[in-house]
Amino acid sequence: MSEIARFEAKGLKVFMTSSFQTQSMVLLHLISKINRDIPIFMLDTGFLFPETHLFAEEVARTLKLNLIKVKPNHTYKELMAGSKFLYAENSDLCCMRNKVEPLRETYKGYNVWLSGVRADQSNIRAGKKRIEENSDGIIRYHPLLNWDSKSIYLYRKQFELPEHPLEKDGFLSVGCMPCTSKYVDDFSTELRKGRWSGQNKQECGLHTHL
Template identity: 45%
Template sequence: MTEERIEEKLASYAQEGKKMFTTSSFQSHSLVLLHLISRFQPTIPIYFINTGYHFPETVAFKDLIAKEFGLNVINLPSQTPRYMQTDSQGRLLFASDPDYCCFLNKTQPLEAILMSHDVWINGVRADQSAVRKAMKEEQPAPHGTVRFHPMLDWDSKAIFQYQKKYNLPKHPLDAQGYMSIGCEPCTRKLDPNMQEREARWFGLNKTECGLHTDLIVKS
């Protein structure tokens, strides 16, 4: 989808009175969508799903980008205190049950946001994983909402070209070899023979946190 088409689609949602929002992990490649929103619909709320496990560099970068782009960034914490996020052995869930950890810290907090909005603007790309490749430009989500995937047909080259065109800043961990940056305990540096999402939950049969598997209605 071209920049012009994205602008038209966002304007169309606005004219229809649709209440829009987006979420962002504030990785370097995430900034393209945020920059587009800042140009076309800057009042759209940006929810930062604050798991409490983010790299300090990510939190600082989020604050920097919010100010530089003039974004309406809203902190979205988990409803479950950290001390309650343990298994029967007392281990934190990110080590023993990462799927449930993601549910408590990412999926569950977003449910209330979906209930109060109409359109979730989501920056997933088809080239990132098999799950995302199967998605459509517009797709139903829970609570009668719609997921809008404006970046679905963009690839890493298109992302790079946009970043270069607008001289977008880069996440400080990029230079250290991190390409897909999530929670600190579940993120590692990318090896040359790994796909982008394989740097997350390394060694586990897991490449998605639930936002793009649980919070979607498959047709």
């Protein structure tokens, strides 16, 4: 995590994104020890579980984080006004409008994007580098890329960090309500199997399009 200090010493502006899941707690805790002024962007799509909102707000209060909720330009009512629900008709477009586009607008003026992407989360993330550059010239920094789920668990236990309230009900990867289901495949090694069930989709686009 010493890279953050080097980035800031060069005058680079750092921001972080977080979905405030159980596995997010490690990086959020580390940031609280390094620089609490770093903005933590949480993408409020309008479809998040109420438990996610409550959990994020409680974690931000406890760790004294600079939580900023980023919302899309359109309203929930506008998105649901068509003959079909967009998330069911075209989940890629739904993610683009509710996550990718709002974040792209929000991070203008920043230089370094900090995220908790890990190689063990999916085949796509396994191909990431610890430091890379996205299509907009933003430096991507993934400090936990080589951590595994056991390391995350042990760190959480050491510092008594809470888990997302839905995890005890079998939701190991929590996203938007319509596209999140319980993790039921005991033989899969991909921890994001509970997302976009029945679709050939692993990512919302933040770590692919950007």
